[in-house]
Amino acid sequence: MVGEDERYVCLDSDTGLFSATSWGEAARRYLNLGIAEQNLMGVAAGLARSGRIPFVNTMATFAATRALEAVKLDIAWNDLPVRIVATHGGLSAGHLGSTHHSLEDLAIMRMLPNMTVLVPADGPATESLVRAGAELPGPVYLRLGRGATPALASREPVRIGVAQSLRRGTDVTLIATGPYPVLTAVETADELAGAGIDVAVLNMHTVKPLDQEAIVTAATRTRGIVTIEEHWAAGGLGSTVAEVVADLGVACPVRRVAVADRFAAGTGGHRHLLARNGISGATVTEQVRRLLA
Numbered sequence: 001m002v003g004e005d006e007r008y009v010c011l012d013s014d015t016g017l018f019s020a021t022s023w024g025e026a027a028r029r030y031l032n033l034g035i036a037e038q039n040l041m042g043v044a045a046g047l048a049r050s051g052r053i054p055f056v057n058t059m060a061t062f063a064a065t066r067a068l069e070a071v072k073l074d075i076a077w078n079d080l081p082v083r084i085v086a087t088h089g090g091l092s093a094g095h096l097g098s099t100h101h102s103l104e105d106l107a108i109m110r111m112l113p114n115m116t117v118l119v120p121a122d123g124p125a126t127e128s129l130v131r132a133g134a135e136l137p138g139p140v141y142l143r144l145g146r147g148a149t150p151a152l153a154s155r156e157p158v159r160i161g162v163a164q165s166l167r168r169g170t171d172v173t174l175i176a177t178g179p180y181p182v183l184t185a186v187e188t189a190d191e192l193a194g195a196g197i198d199v200a201v202l203n204m205h206t207v208k209p210l211d212q213e214a215i216v217t218a219a220t221r222t223r224g225i226v227t228i229e230e231h232w233a234a235g236g237l238g239s240t241v242a243e244v245v246a247d248l249g250v251a252c253p254v255r256r257v258a259v260a261d262r263f264a265a266g267t268g269g270h271r272h273l274l275a276r277n278g279i280s281g282a283t284v285t286e287q288v289r290r291l292l293a
Helices: 024-029 037-049 060-066 068-076 105-111 123-134 179-193 212-221 237-248 270-276 281-292
Strands: 008-012 030-032 053-059 083-087 116-118 140-143 164-167 172-176 199-203 206-208 225-232 254-259
Touching: 008 024, 008 037, 024 030, 037 053, 037 060, 037 068, 053 060, 060 068, 060 083, 060 105, 060 140, 083 123, 105 116, 105 140, 105 206, 105 225, 105 237, 116 123, 123 140, 164 179, 172 179, 172 212, 172 237, 172 281, 179 199, 179 225, 179 270, 179 281, 199 212, 206 237, 212 225, 212 237, 225 237, 225 281, 237 254, 254 281
Parallel strands: 008 030, 008 053, 053 083, 083 140, 116 140, 172 199, 172 225, 225 254
Antiparallel strands: 116 206, 164 199
């Protein structure tokens, strides 16, 4: 994509992801600035101010915490078109331990004025959101995992700010964000259907701006909402959905499936750590049954 438009620039933080990439004519617009995330964001802001559209590549935990001041003041405050492509989101860097887990980034980024926050659930959605986000007027935070994840069986297009309906239902609505949480929601909904429980599933790939209309529909047409995310319970998808429901003043319970208020200790594979921290079909099923009880 960098080769398609002279304005596009790729700024890397020595991740090694592009070591075998042939940039061709666009090679001069690939800059490896090393492991210096705050500097990375400052340079991106300067390029954006000069008419470029920088795509910044670094790990999510470093983008959202180590470089936060630069993201807040250099990028968000100036409403600049910097695209922060944050890899290793959530627990996907589980092999590196809790220092590399990113369970706070959605809360941090959605709080920043002017910031659009995107969390694609599979490869095709990632491409769609990258292309759609490329021309937005302000900054974008795009949260990715580490490795490939299964593609969703959905023909509904992914549009920024519009929740993707993956399953219709009348009993409970599952609202999920991110690859494995969305996959867990779909799989669990199919299993619950066998028990006579009709579950709707929404892929909330845009955490900000949030599709409030979809949440209103869920809150008024089903008996409750269960959110699923790869994030601490505070401040993420569940919190923002609960905020919308509270503002509506409707009697709709919201239950959150998220990582508890503790550091996710240990190392391991991605799905292993998710299950170990309660991001699983069993937890979702339990919350659905509690709602219906």
